[in-house]
Amino acid sequence: RKEVEQDPGPFNVPEGATVAFNCTYSNSASQSFFWYRQDCRKEPKLLMSVYSSGNEDGRFTAQLNRASQYISLLIRDSKLSDSATYLCVVNPPRNTDKLIFGTGTRLQVFP
Amino acid sequence: GAVVSQHPSWVICKSGTSVKIECRSLDFQATTMFWYRQFPKQSLMLMATSNEGSKATYEQGVEKDKFLINHASLTLSTLTVTSAHPEDSSFYICSALPNYSRSNSPLHFGNGTRLTVT
Numbered sequence: 001r002k003e004v005e006q007d008p009g010p011f012n013v014p015e016g017a018t019v020a021f022n023c024t025y026s027n028s029a030s031q032s033f034f035w036y037r038q039d040c041r042k043e044p045k046l047l048m049s050v051y052s053s054g055n056e057d058g059r060f061t062a063q064l065n066r067a068s069q070y071i072s073l074l075i076r077d078s079k080l081s082d083s084a085t086y087l088c089v090v091n092p093p094r095n096t097d098k099l100i101f102g103t104g105t106r107l108q109v110f111p
Numbered sequence: 112g113a114v115v116s117q118h119p120s121w122v123i124c125k126s127g128t129s130v131k132i133e134c135r136s137l138d139f140q141a142t143t144m145f146w147y148r149q150f151p152k153q154s155l156m157l158m159a160t161s162n163e164g165s166k167a168t169y170e171q172g173v174e175k176d177k178f179l180i181n182h183a184s185l186t187l188s189t190l191t192v193t194s195a196h197p198e199d200s201s202f203y204i205c206s207a208l209p210n211y212s213r214s215n216s217p218l219h220f221g222n223g224t225r226l227t228v229t
Contacts, residue, residue: 004154034217043117043204043220044155087154089217098145099218103154 001026004090006102013109017078021105023088024070032091033064035073037084038104044087047073078109114138115207117221124195124228131191132224134205140185141207145218146178149202161188185210195228202226 006023013019025033033050048055050062050071061074075082088102114137124130134144142163147155159180160168167180179191188207192199202225206218 008152041202041223041225043223045220046217049217098157098160100157101147101155103152 002102003027003092003100004088004102006088006105008103008105010106010108013078013107015078015080015109015111017109018074018076019078019107020072020074021086021088021107022070022072023102023105024068025088025090025100026069027090027092028066028069029093030090031093033062033071034089034091034099035060035062035071036087036089036101038087039084044089044101047086075107078107080109080111083107083109115205115219115221117205117224119224120222121225122227124226126196126228127194129191129193130195130226131189132203132205132226134188134190134207134221136186136207136209139207139209139211141188142185142210143208144182144188145206145208146180146188146190147204147206149204155204158190163188192226195226197228200226200228 003026035047036044037047038044048057050064054063059076063072085104085106087104090100116135118133144161146158148158149155157170158173161180161182163182169175182188204223205221
């Protein structure tokens with residue numbers, strides 16, 4: 001089983017739609033979680049950290065379910081500029097600096 | 112803040128030659144930097160952890176004699192791909208962990224280097 005698993009997509013949604021991605025992780029002792037965004041042929045950029053109580057940043061909401069070992073990202077009112085690959089990233093236990101990346105979920109927002 | 116610069120952005124080289132990639136932290140010091148590689152439609156895979164003033168720690172399956180890492184200062188780490196072959200063609204990305212970071216802080220990445228070996 002992969003350490004971090006994501007549905008690769010693509011998710012094709014119209015502007016204004018709400019879309020959600022899930023990500024599962026295998027190590028129950030993982031310490032911290034992030035969502036990164038990666039545009040084609042560019043480096044990943046931090047979108048948001050994921051906190052145990054869930055957190056929101058504008059149109060983006062992240063949630064963590066430790067019991068089921070998954071994290072989610074919800075995007076409301078999708079914009080064309082949201083089209084990208086969204087990477088689920090997990091920090092394994094005993095190493096707070098070494099990040100494990102999922103393969104990413106591709107989102108395409110169309111007019 | 113926390114800007115990481117990587118150079119070059121892209122490079123094409125002939126098989127058998129060596130290529131050096133630089134990763135600089137522009138506005139902070141970083142004892143620890145990381146080198147990742149990403150093949151098309153795959154996730155980023157950690158190659159090695161670069162530590163200032165000491166030897167790098169390589170991930171399983173990464174040849175340390177082929178991917179030479181030097182981290183001689185708190186703001187610069189270099190990755191040299193020696194005797195490059197077409198299968199080394201990939202997107203190489205560095206990241207740096209600011210020394211002022213708390214644990215569990217996210218990483219900031221360089222802009223990446225696209226290497227093509229012909």
